[in-house]
Amino acid sequence: MKTINKVQTAAAGLAVLLALSACGGTANSEPAAGDSKTSNTADISEGVQPDEAAVKLLPQSYKDKGELTVAMDLHYPPTTFLADDNTTPIGLNPDIARLVAKKLGLKLKFENTAFDTIIPGIDGGRYDFTATTMSPTAERLKVLDMVDYLDTGVSVAVAHGNPLNISNDDMCGKNIAVTKGSNAQLKHLPNISKWTCEDKGKPAINGVTLPNVQEALTQLASKRIDGVFYDTPALVWADQQQPNTFTVLTPQVDTRSDHTVAIGLKKGSPLSPALQAATQSVLESPEYKKSLDNWGLDGLAITDAKLN
Numbered sequence: 001m002k003t004i005n006k007v008q009t010a011a012a013g014l015a016v017l018l019a020l021s022a023c024g025g026t027a028n029s030e031p032a033a034g035d036s037k038t039s040n041t042a043d044i045s046e047g048v049q050p051d052e053a054a055v056k057l058l059p060q061s062y063k064d065k066g067e068l069t070v071a072m073d074l075h076y077p078p079t080t081f082l083a084d085d086n087t088t089p090i091g092l093n094p095d096i097a098r099l100v101a102k103k104l105g106l107k108l109k110f111e112n113t114a115f116d117t118i119i120p121g122i123d124g125g126r127y128d129f130t131a132t133t134m135s136p137t138a139e140r141l142k143v144l145d146m147v148d149y150l151d152t153g154v155s156v157a158v159a160h161g162n163p164l165n166i167s168n169d170d171m172c173g174k175n176i177a178v179t180k181g182s183n184a185q186l187k188h189l190p191n192i193s194k195w196t197c198e199d200k201g202k203p204a205i206n207g208v209t210l211p212n213v214q215e216a217l218t219q220l221a222s223k224r225i226d227g228v229f230y231d232t233p234a235l236v237w238a239d240q241q242q243p244n245t246f247t248v249l250t251p252q253v254d255t256r257s258d259h260t261v262a263i264g265l266k267k268g269s270p271l272s273p274a275l276q277a278a279t280q281s282v283l284e285s286p287e288y289k290k291s292l293d294n295w296g297l298d299g300l301a302i303t304d305a306k307l308n
Helices: 052-056 060-065 092-103 115-123 183-196 213-221 232-241 272-283 286-294
Strands: 067-072 107-112 129-134 144-151 154-159 175-179 206-210 227-231 246-248 260-266
Touching (some): 052 272, 067 092, 067 115, 092 272, 115 260, 129 144, 144 272, 154 213, 175 183, 183 206, 183 227, 213 246, 260 272
Parallel strands (some): 175 206, 175 227
16 A cells, blocks of 8 residues: 655645635635646646547547536545636646546536535436546446546544544544545445444544535644544645644555545446546556646556446
């Protein structure tokens, strides 16, 4: 499993996490002097040419429409969030989505929606796909085809200096925030509570479900909760943008599972072969590495766009 050191640079040059969301977060902190990444709305796919092999797999209905709709919850920096203009989606996931669409020769339309409503929206035909740091779990694969594009992990953020002496193996009885609909809420935290606490006769971890990571970190800063269990890159990013506010525990939490994340689209969709081919083309492109480097996630690259 990767250690936190692979994402230690995730925050470099970025603005304060809690000031970025159009809808969430209450902090009033201003971006650091000279910061440009959160105001840079340049399209990484500019100049990228369609991949002919991927285009050949594209159903005619999509060619006729000329556009893909991607669903994202734009509250999760540095992978999925809004630029300083509160309009333009930025981060690794918007970069990936733009590149996939360009490889297919299609325009891209973003839909900003809550994480736990994305799958029902795809299943109901409102969105063509999602690229929102979603893991290909058994439950999701019942209704989605999923194409791998990144490998990441999860960590715990606590108050600066860890005054409660919380550890990955001892969160028993503590109030630990997870985001609604996430693997942390649905699987990882309940499992860790069982392995490290309940099976040893200790109090269970109290999972506090919140709508997004901004709200979770706001509540941590105000001491309404004891910790936040979330994706490592985002927590390191927040820690470095708000010095002396959070401490991210090391190493990453061992959840006894891998942390590959994948693009999701409707199960059995005729779009799946083309989207897989386009994603593979993206993984082999210089723009993929450029995006990872830009967001401080260079240690999380993969080479195989596997269709799950």
